Amino acid sequence: MRGRPNRQAAINDLLVRNVRLDGAAQTVALAIRNGRIESLGAAPDDWSGPTVDGKGQLALPGLVDGHAHLDKTMWGLPWRPHSAEPGLAGLIGNERAGRRELPSVAERAGGLLDAYIERGTTLIRTHVDVDIDNGTSAVESVAQAAADRADQIDVQIVAFPQSGLLVAPGTVELMDAAMSAGADLVGGIDPAGFDGEPVEHLDAIFALADRHGCGVDLHLHDRGALGRWEMGLVIERTRALGLTGKVIVSHAFCLCDGDPTIPALVEQLGELQIALATVAPGNVDPLPLDLLDEYGVGVCLGQDGIRDLWSPWGDADMLARAGLMGWRAGYRRDEDIARCVDIATTRGAAAIGVSNHEMVVGGRGDVVLVGAAGAAEAAVTSPPRSLVIKSGRVVSNSDR
Amino acid sequence: MRGRPNRQAAINDLLVRNVRLDGAAQTVALAIRNGRIESLGAAPDDWSGPTVDGKGQLALPGLVDGHAHLDKTMWGLPWRPHSAEPGLAGLIGNERAGRRELPSVAERAGGLLDAYIERGTTLIRTHVDVDIDNGTSAVESVAQAAADRADQIDVQIVAFPQSGLLVAPGTVELMDAAMSAGADLVGGIDPAGFDGEPVEHLDAIFALADRHGCGVDLHLHDRGALGRWEMGLVIERTRALGLTGKVIVSHAFCLCDGDPTIPALVEQLGELQIALATVAPGNVDPLPLDLLDEYGVGVCLGQDGIRDLWSPWGDADMLARAGLMGWRAGYRRDEDIARCVDIATTRGAAAIGVSNHEMVVGGRGDVVLVGAAGAAEAAVTSPPRSLVIKSGRVVSNSDR
Numbered sequence: 001m002r003g004r005p006n007r008q009a010a011i012n013d014l015l016v017r018n019v020r021l022d023g024a025a026q027t028v029a030l031a032i033r034n035g036r037i038e039s040l041g042a043a044p045d046d047w048s049g050p051t052v053d054g055k056g057q058l059a060l061p062g063l064v065d066g067h068a069h070l071d072k073t074m075w076g077l078p079w080r081p082h083s084a085e086p087g088l089a090g091l092i093g094n095e096r097a098g099r100r101e102l103p104s105v106a107e108r109a110g111g112l113l114d115a116y117i118e119r120g121t122t123l124i125r126t127h128v129d130v131d132i133d134n135g136t137s138a139v140e141s142v143a144q145a146a147a148d149r150a151d152q153i154d155v156q157i158v159a160f161p162q163s164g165l166l167v168a169p170g171t172v173e174l175m176d177a178a179m180s181a182g183a184d185l186v187g188g189i190d191p192a193g194f195d196g197e198p199v200e201h202l203d204a205i206f207a208l209a210d211r212h213g214c215g216v217d218l219h220l221h222d223r224g225a226l227g228r229w230e231m232g233l234v235i236e237r238t239r240a241l242g243l244t245g246k247v248i249v250s251h252a253f254c255l256c257d258g259d260p261t262i263p264a265l266v267e268q269l270g271e272l273q274i275a276l277a278t279v280a281p282g283n284v285d286p287l288p289l290d291l292l293d294e295y296g297v298g299v300c301l302g303q304d305g306i307r308d309l310w311s312p313w314g315d316a317d318m319l320a321r322a323g324l325m326g327w328r329a330g331y332r333r334d335e336d337i338a339r340c341v342d343i344a345t346t347r348g349a350a351a352i353g354v355s356n357h358e359m360v361v362g363g364r365g366d367v368v369l370v371g372a373a374g375a376a377e378a379a380v381t382s383p384p385r386s387l388v389i390k391s392g393r394v395v396s397n398s399d400r
Numbered sequence: 401m402r403g404r405p406n407r408q409a410a411i412n413d414l415l416v417r418n419v420r421l422d423g424a425a426q427t428v429a430l431a432i433r434n435g436r437i438e439s440l441g442a443a444p445d446d447w448s449g450p451t452v453d454g455k456g457q458l459a460l461p462g463l464v465d466g467h468a469h470l471d472k473t474m475w476g477l478p479w480r481p482h483s484a485e486p487g488l489a490g491l492i493g494n495e496r497a498g499r500r501e502l503p504s505v506a507e508r509a510g511g512l513l514d515a516y517i518e519r520g521t522t523l524i525r526t527h528v529d530v531d532i533d534n535g536t537s538a539v540e541s542v543a544q545a546a547a548d549r550a551d552q553i554d555v556q557i558v559a560f561p562q563s564g565l566l567v568a569p570g571t572v573e574l575m576d577a578a579m580s581a582g583a584d585l586v587g588g589i590d591p592a593g594f595d596g597e598p599v600e601h602l603d604a605i606f607a608l609a610d611r612h613g614c615g616v617d618l619h620l621h622d623r624g625a626l627g628r629w630e631m632g633l634v635i636e637r638t639r640a641l642g643l644t645g646k647v648i649v650s651h652a653f654c655l656c657d658g659d660p661t662i663p664a665l666v667e668q669l670g671e672l673q674i675a676l677a678t679v680a681p682g683n684v685d686p687l688p689l690d691l692l693d694e695y696g697v698g699v700c701l702g703q704d705g706i707r708d709l710w711s712p713w714g715d716a717d718m719l720a721r722a723g724l725m726g727w728r729a730g731y732r733r734d735e736d737i738a739r740c741v742d743i744a745t746t747r748g749a750a751a752i753g754v755s756n757h758e759m760v761v762g763g764r765g766d767v768v769l770v771g772a773a774g775a776a777e778a779a780v781t782s783p784p785r786s787l788v789i790k791s792g793r794v795v796s797n798s799d800r
Contacts, residue, residue, distance in 0.1 A: 078773065079772070079773035079774070079776075079777040081733065081734040081776065082732040082733045082734065084732075282724075282727035282728045282729075282730060283686075283727075283728060283729060283730035286683075307780075310732075311732050312732060312737070312776065312777075312780050313727055313732075313780060315781075324682075327682035327683075327713055328682045328683060329682075329683065330682060330683035332482040332484075332710075332711050332712060332713075333481065333482045334481040334482065337712070372479070373478065373479035374479070376479075376481065376712065377479040377712075380707075380712050380713060381715075
């Protein structure tokens with residue numbers, strides 16, 4: 001892809017002069033050709049493409065949200081007080097009733113994508129509801145909103161049976177249809193604690209993934225021994241179907257309680273490259289990052305829902321979220337806080353199957369510039385995004 | 401104070417037209433005369449003082465930080481990576497070495513006070529280090545920075561033996577001197593876990609408070625049964641010296657672990673009006689607010705240190721901090737999130753001994769205007785402070 005520049009592709013060419021990489025004192029010029037980083041250092045002698053001045057700012061890889069729910073948001077709408085009864089069933093019922101009054105999914109998801117882009121996110125994985133009320137329409141709408149912004153942000157869609165799979169007959173068939181309607185991965189939700197048929201639930205979603213040749217991203221809030229038992233079922237099926245590197249368990253609260261059986265499970269996650277998505281929740285203990293590192297387990301970070309019928313929290317700012325992750329973990333040292341930024345960029349991208357999302361030659365030309373000494377300060381202060389670049393194309397410029 | 405307006409005091413008179421109070425749909429005019437709220441509703445017929453347009457924004461009481469460390473901050477200085485060895489002793493040693501290289505306490509504390517004022521805080525209680533290296537100089541410097549801003553923010557100073565009281569001979573005498581040098585309250589720190597002489601430590605600080613006729617604000621990080629045993633000693637001494645309503649325990653992590661003996665302790669806190677200060681920490685469980693409410697225990701919220709040699713976190717924004725408190729507690733409903741704003745305003749002020757800090761006739765004329773539907777949205781979104789009013793005087797105006 002590199003070496004012989006394609007002169008036709010100037011729209012994905014950009015030279016950003018005068019930027020700093022995390023940990024470096026000197027500024028460099030960052031050349032992106034055909035959407036990939038061609039050089040980092042001196043500017044290419046023969047550069048004739050577009051050029052911008054980075055003004056000595058810090059260049060980070062484009063931010064990555066590995067766990068979002070674009071279809072649910074009320075972002076940009078007037079404040080609406082939270083109205084659900086407590087508990088998961090109360091939340092789900094409240095949403096199915098309340099969402100009828102909202103503007104279209106395409107409009108809301110699109111508006112939220114615009115907010116993500118402005119805040120420097122260039123890659124996002126969103127779960128999208130599939131249920132017997134709305135069928136696959138939300139998947140279609142989010143796919144359309146994403147297609148309308150394909151030059152600005154990469155969007156992965158997980159078909160998500162929010163209202164249950166087996167408790168809501170007909171949903172398995174709708175999930176199958178969703179995979180043809182624009183979804184990229186098969187989702188699932190608390191096979192035991194919510195759906196009540198853990199083995200059947202997991203068999204169904206893994207069969208769908210096998211049939212469509214795609215990955216799985218499972219919501220698993222079930223805690224303690226129950227959640228760990230389900231994690232074991234996920235591991236079994238990932239191994240049996242050869243889905244190494246294609247499965248994510250989202251939330252995984254069952255790995256956060258310090259139980260002595262956790263390391264053995266984590267070792268198997270590492271072996272099968274089953275990654276974890278965390279949203280750095282405010283009131284659940286953090287994932288055991290040191291242990292995950294020890295076994296090379298992939299991790300990504302997400303906002304979860306943003307200003308929706310589930311919760312008023314969230315703000316589409318993945319740099320601020322990386323800061324919350326570090327604050328929740330009690331991190332103080334730059335290298336620890338920078339780990340969270342890595343999870344919100346390069347490591348998060350890898351967890352959701354996107355390699356080379358980093359500031360190296362050959363890396364994806366997704367870059368965000370901020371006024372900060374380094375990644376740690378950026379996460380702590382969450383400064384404005386001066387410039388957001390997607391595949392060598394400027395998609396947001398606050399200096400304009 | 402009200403009733404017969406003092407025509408000389410126009411500097412503390414202000415009519416704010418067109419503002420909304422939390423929970424009200426209609427806008428009102430808010431008249432402040434001689435620094436106190438004179439009316440909330442129709443504008444006074446005879447108003448001849450200064451007038452501003454509130455533009456329909458939400459009017460909250462001035463924000464209150466009940467637990468700060470102004471003298472420690474590196475706010476506004478270039479980013480400095482955290483450099484302490486782990487543990488309390490490592491942190492204290494790192495600070496005593498590193499602070500010598502920093503600009504003066506007056507300059508740093510003053511700059512941080514300016515940031516607080518701009519972000520709508522009108523009342524703050526700060527602990528200030530007293531130790532054998534620096535004696536009472538930090539207390540004097542913070543008192544001067546506060547005096548320079550006396551029209552903009554009220555500052556209470558706690559003399560704080562950060563490096564220990566009995567482990568550092570001479571400190572008791574310096575604490576005594578600090579009370580004459582500008583401190584308003586006597587502080588203390590982990591009488592058992594850090595100072596190693598719990599009974600003697602508490603006897604010493606309560607004797608100082610008794611001698612100077614002031615209150616006590618004790619840092620108590622000691623957890624579990626140890627911390628609760630110390631809390632019992634605090635209760636004994638508060639009762640014996642008749643210090644009802646004049647004692648705060650800061651942090652109080654020992655009340656956060658759900659132990660069955662906690663309610664009996666909390667009942668005594670309520671009886672003696674011993675309040676608690678929390679900083680809504682990122683990685684310690686929250687205070688049991690429902691239980692504190694049941695026994696009428698006062699609570700205030702603070703930022704703790706801000707961007708200092710202890711930690712890179714903190715941002716002088718008490719509305720954002722109220723949001724973090726609600727997020728950490730898992731609150732979703734408006735009334736729950738608004739409780740956190742109450743703790744960051746009216747209830748927090750009462751906890752540190754300042755009554756009538758609220759949006760009622762006769763209340764203190766400290767008001768902050770923000771663009772939000774109500775207190776819950778304000779805490780979640782932490783919008784810019786359009787107008788900050790201290791005792792009827794505009795001290796920050798972002799529309800200028």
